[in-house]
Amino acid sequence: MAGPRIALFIPCFVEALAPATAGNLRRLCDRLALDWYQPREQTCCGQPSFNAGFWREAARCAAKFLTDFADADAVVAPSASCVAMVRRYVELAALSSEQRAAAIEIGRRTHEICSYLVDVLRIVDVGASYHGAVAYHDACHALRGLGIREQPRALLRHVRGLDLRELPGGPQCCGFGGTFSVKYPEISASMADARLAALEATGTATLVSTDLSCLQHLGGRAERRGQPFIGFHVVDLLAAQGPV
Amino acid sequence: MRQDIRDRSRDLLRDDKLQDNLRRALGHTLDRRAALVAENPGWAELRDRARDLRDESLRRLPELRAQVERQVRGRGGGFHFCRDAAEARARVIEILDRAGAVEVVKGKSMVSEEIALNAALEARGIAVFEGDLGELIVQLRGERPAHITAPALHLDRRQIAALFRRALGQDVDDDPVRLAAAARRFLRPHFLGADAGITGANFVVAESGSVVLVENESNIRLATTLPRLHIAITGIEKLVPRLADLAPLLALLPVSATGQKASAAVSILGGPRPSGEDDGPREFHLVLVDNGRQALISDPILRPALRCIRCGACLNVCPVFQRIGGHGYGAIYPGPIGVVLARALLGRSDGAHAFACSLCGACDEICPVQVPLSRLILEVRRRAQQDAGVTAERMAHAAFAEMAQWPRLFKMALAASRAAIRWWPRWFSTSLTGGWTDLRAWPRPRRDGELRRRTGSGAT
């Protein structure tokens, strides 16, 4: 295998809530003959603490990440919000100046999976097939944090048999926001409701996104509302080779 | 305070009428704005220029302040710099008293809200009439503005008509033209009879000492020309160096604020009426208020908040503001920019406002002067947690960060949580999370069999 050695970063909530997505990511990398490995020591990028205002705690996670991924040619993660976090490590005052210098370096080499495939490897057809209609949800951290808009759509359009639909009303936050949904659950649920109504209007119950946290949040709300909902990570569909 | 926003939000979310009004008003403004931005290829460049200009102003503030003082005094106007809200209120009252003013008409001014000027004037026996339609409406209702540029956006025409019938004794239906006419009928004698007009200022030009006011209803032109005394009160950050600087700012402001290409009127006022001329007030005062702004300028991280030109676009686009409106926040500066302003200018330091945000970043994208709002919100959160000291929340994050140092322990904890989440009863998670799971099911590990069946993929 030629090319860069890719370290996969599997976010902790993916590990906890959707281990199959991690597996799908590895299968996808194999199919594309990428030289990947998964550093065994990895844990959490620190984003939950960062967003909640606990930057010293976030810096401890950041320091560990910087050590765990120091040698990787590229770090690839199935989560835009974690990648956006890594790219902001430099703002953490609790890190040493060497660590912050390393953060800039590693931040440059760290990519969300769709962006890595399309922007770096220039691949849009990963040879996947999936029969069915799905709507795409722009995760805020992907769209505004990393400027990812077309990449996942291009990849999904090349999945054979897949009917890609847009949510009416354009990109809107799902209302998760981590600590926000705990502190203001009613507002957060109202935001989810708006997204779920948009999903309903597309005529499919399947929503796909770069970030599982949005999908978990929307899925939980859909369950309470009794609305059919299936959430897929983009990677689940890119790994799919079902009958068309 | 944290609980206050949540408590209010519960009621506001249940208020269907309010939800409807907010959706309609904000939706229209955003749609019109989007259309105008789409047809303007120079928008991004305008934003860059405006940001640079605002930064230049903030950098040169002491010098600009001296310049504007010279200009205003040179033309016979009064110039006042007030360190805080109390000083500003006292100064305005002093000016009014000296002029023997007992009735005031006002143009829309958020700084006057910030320093709670109306209440101070009324306590002094000075009658205050808001001249802006939206401000008049909230004044008549005994409310504070629900938005920094659209004070009455939480109400619809029918509610306003009912208010006018009740409070003004005018027999009006909900036709907007007739509503405006009713307000005009009520206000006209006050414009003519008022001793003083008090307005804000969208910008103050240092090189000419002129006050720039943007409006749609012409009430500001009346308030600044009919009474014998005009007082303009605004924050020190509204200074700009040159008249030419107004071009990009005035191109961005109405599009961002109301989705209009241009506002109906822009007044550039030069102070008191020169002798031999017939127009303008005989007496003019510019009151510049600090009230926490200087401290904000010296703050290396929060400083860009003072670029703000108070267009309100970040409120309009904020999914939280869209649901609770300005009254939900309980601060006259609501929404994304309000997170910083409420802390720095209104002294609200608990961070409640900062956490009423999903960090979606829509505000960053829309702000015409590129205030990095979500970055500032994160910073306010950080400081609020620092101020709070050792809390249960901090200890939980500290424990998590510690666990993250031990990969094997961390993986075991993840596996345990996976199992626990799958099996624990609903009442348990509900009591743990204070209502979170009343509204949404606890995130469950996905059934991977289903995933396999649907995608033909297998978990490894």
Ligand code: SF4
């Ligand atoms: S922060 Fe930006 S978008 Fe918000 S009111 Fe100020 S200028 Fe407008």
